[in-house]
Amino acid sequence: MEATRDTPPSRRGLLKGLALVTWAGLVAALGLGLGAALRLAGAGSGPRSRPRLDLGPAAEIKPGQVVSREDVALLRDANGVYALSLVCPHLGCRPVWRAEERRFLCPCHGSAFALDGRRLMGPAPRGLAGLWVELDSQGHAWVDPNRGVDASRRLALG
Numbered sequence: 001m002e003a004t005r006d007t008p009p010s011r012r013g014l015l016k017g018l019a020l021v022t023w024a025g026l027v028a029a030l031g032l033g034l035g036a037a038l039r040l041a042g043a044g045s046g047p048r049s050r051p052r053l054d055l056g057p058a059a060e061i062k063p064g065q066v067v068s069r070e071d072v073a074l075l076r077d078a079n080g081v082y083a084l085s086l087v088c089p090h091l092g093c094r095p096v097w098r099a100e101e102r103r104f105l106c107p108c109h110g111s112a113f114a115l116d117g118r119r120l121m122g123p124a125p126r127g128l129a130g131l132w133v134e135l136d137s138q139g140h141a142w143v144d145p146n147r148g149v150d151a152s153r154r155l156a157l158g
């Protein structure tokens with residue numbers, strides 16, 4: 001009697017356990033599959049985009065002055081403000097502004113660039129890339145390091 005009464009609950013318990021393990025396996029498999037799919041989607045989108053950089057009040061920049069932050073420079077000429085990427089197009093070093101020479105100089109192999117980004121000398125195959133710059137409501141210049149533009153683009157100040 002005892003044995004026959006215990007048998008059905010044990011089977012039920014075993015079936016419940018199997019069902020639980022099956023559900024847990026399904027949930028884990030779905031989670032792994034979703035994670036792999038997200039990783040694949042991310043791998044196809046290239047490097048992560050960088051946040052925009054606040055280079056400060058654009059109106060305070062004097063023509064010919066260079067304001068830089070990280071690998072971005074903000075400059076101004078008679079037509080407005082513009083931004084340049086401070087990533088050397090030769091092998092990626094960071095050119096520095098040499099005020100006394102009025103040029104950017106790459107410390108790695110000596111490429112030099114004019115105030116407007118043009119290549120002046122050295123192994124760099126081209127000039128510094130232009131970057132998108134825009135003003136916020138406070139007049140701060142925000143540079144998007146992910147968005148290249150023609151280096152001749154100027155943002156006129158009102």
Ligand code: FES
Pocket residue numbers: 088089090091092093106107108109110111122123124
């Ligand atoms: S990395 Fe700039 S000149 Fe080579």
